[in-house]
Amino acid sequence: MHRRDFLQFAAMTGLAVAAPIRQARAAVQPYGGPYFIFVSARGGWDPTYFCDPKPKDPAKYNRIYDYNADAHKVGNIPYANIPVSGAALGLGVEADPYLMSAKDFFTAHGEQTLLINGINTETNNHSRGVKTTFSGRGDRDYPALAAMIAADRAPEHPLAFISSGGYANSGNLLPVTRLNSVTSFQKIASPNLVNVNDPEGPTYHHPDTFQRISDAQASRTMELINKQELPRGKRSANELYIARGSMEQLSTVELPTLVDLPNNMGDLERMMQQTQLALSAFKAGLAVSANIELGGFDTHSNHDISQVRQLAKLFHGIDYLIEEAKNAGIINELVIFVGSDFGRGKGYNGPGAADGKDHWPVTSMMVLSGDPGIIGGNRLVGGTTVDGQLPMTVDPSTLDLLDDPNEGVQIKWGEVHKAIRNFVGIGEEHPFSKEFPIIAEDLPLFG
Numbered sequence: 001m002h003r004r005d006f007l008q009f010a011a012m013t014g015l016a017v018a019a020p021i022r023q024a025r026a027a028v029q030p031y032g033g034p035y036f037i038f039v040s041a042r043g044g045w046d047p048t049y050f051c052d053p054k055p056k057d058p059a060k061y062n063r064i065y066d067y068n069a070d071a072h073k074v075g076n077i078p079y080a081n082i083p084v085s086g087a088a089l090g091l092g093v094e095a096d097p098y099l100m101s102a103k104d105f106f107t108a109h110g111e112q113t114l115l116i117n118g119i120n121t122e123t124n125n126h127s128r129g130v131k132t133t134f135s136g137r138g139d140r141d142y143p144a145l146a147a148m149i150a151a152d153r154a155p156e157h158p159l160a161f162i163s164s165g166g167y168a169n170s171g172n173l174l175p176v177t178r179l180n181s182v183t184s185f186q187k188i189a190s191p192n193l194v195n196v197n198d199p200e201g202p203t204y205h206h207p208d209t210f211q212r213i214s215d216a217q218a219s220r221t222m223e224l225i226n227k228q229e230l231p232r233g234k235r236s237a238n239e240l241y242i243a244r245g246s247m248e249q250l251s252t253v254e255l256p257t258l259v260d261l262p263n264n265m266g267d268l269e270r271m272m273q274q275t276q277l278a279l280s281a282f283k284a285g286l287a288v289s290a291n292i293e294l295g296g297f298d299t300h301s302n303h304d305i306s307q308v309r310q311l312a313k314l315f316h317g318i319d320y321l322i323e324e325a326k327n328a329g330i331i332n333e334l335v336i337f338v339g340s341d342f343g344r345g346k347g348y349n350g351p352g353a354a355d356g357k358d359h360w361p362v363t364s365m366m367v368l369s370g371d372p373g374i375i376g377g378n379r380l381v382g383g384t385t386v387d388g389q390l391p392m393t394v395d396p397s398t399l400d401l402l403d404d405p406n407e408g409v410q411i412k413w414g415e416v417h418k419a420i421r422n423f424v425g426i427g428e429e430h431p432f433s434k435e436f437p438i439i440a441e442d443l444p445l446f447g
Contacts, residue, residue, distance in 0.1 A: 030285025136417030143171025
């Protein structure tokens with residue numbers, strides 16, 4: 001898709017409605033990277049089932065897989081050796097092409113992965129957990145890191161920060177482009193079509209009548225703009241003008257052919273469609289960062305099936321993201337952050353096979369890049385104890401694990417976000433960091 005076409009598409013669908021008209025219509029230079037995607041595994045994933053494996057012990061954290069610390073790792077990245085299949089996970093064999101085990105995922109992408117285990121989220125609450133994971137603080141309404149990065153790099157771009165879910169607070173640093181429903185966009189793109197999937201099908205109005213309606217709307221909106229004297233009112237009227245104008249041009253925009261998965265894979269289908277649209281915005285030079293999301297990780301029951309199933313979908317979704325970024329030619333400019341509300345454990349909440357695991361404040365994070373030199377790929381930082389699934393401390397200089405919990409530094413989200421801010425150029429002296437400070441230890445997570 002051409003950048004001009006994507007801008008027209010975005011403006012007409014209301015994606016840029018929070019931006020002033022002077023921004024949406026000004027000729028801005030295409031943003032050329034790097035690009036940032038934040039993936040939220042919504043509900044609270046279980047790291048012991050993919051990246052922080054534990055010995056098999058039905059009374060504790062793992063009753064479904066055997067773990068050999070020497071054999072079950074790819075490079076420096078450990079994995080829980082859990083095979084996946086559509087039939088075993090209640091999805092049917094037709095789902096097999098869309099599922100991926102932790103072993104296969106790290107085999108494919110371990111060289112591109114920085115894995116941080118043993119992060120203390122300091123909360124068991126979903127909303128606070130999501131906020132802390134993606135902003136660095138749960139006790140304040142801090143902006144999402146994705147918003148800060150976009151506001152720092154290209155705030156004038158109307159699609160700089162796209163959110164398809166997850167934590168999307170912008171901190172009033174820039175507008176948020178909320179991109180949740182592809183179907184609704186298609187309807188806005190072709191409002192006169194009865195069925196947007198049938199471009200040659202019936203219309204609500206004769207084309208001449210529809211044009212007269214559009215002309216009348218434009219004229220009325222211009223009158224509204226001219227009557228406004230206060231900046232806020234004029235801005236709102238401008239936003240309405242952007243959202244309504246040039247519908248005919250919008251209908252000519254060629255969107256990617258959206259993925260279509262089997263009916264019982266709707267959540268993964270949405271994640272993959274979110275990926276398609278985010279990458280289209282990146283390639284068009286209009287976006288800096290994006291949120292995408294996959295839910296279903298709140299496994300208080302049926303944990304051994306549901307958690308494995310959602311993780312298998314998540315790994316396929318991230319693998320798809322990486323492959324599509326390669327096809328788009330931007331993989332070496334892409335950094336992917338993957339996190340969740342918190343972890344799960346410690347242990348099961350009952351003895352039965354259908355029981356689950358409850359909220360646990362210790363979790364993990366993955367960072368991936370097409371260029372592993374950017375993040376230092378094939379690295380593991382942090383860890384948890386075998387007996388208590390508690391976060392272990394690290395040496396603040398070498399990041400080596402320490403046996404004494406009274407020594408070193410315990411990794412919390414503050415430490416992670418402080419390191420990421422430095423990594424992306426939003427250090428402590430940056431205005432954003434002064435406005436939204438994080439008090440944490442300095443850890444060389446990115447070298």
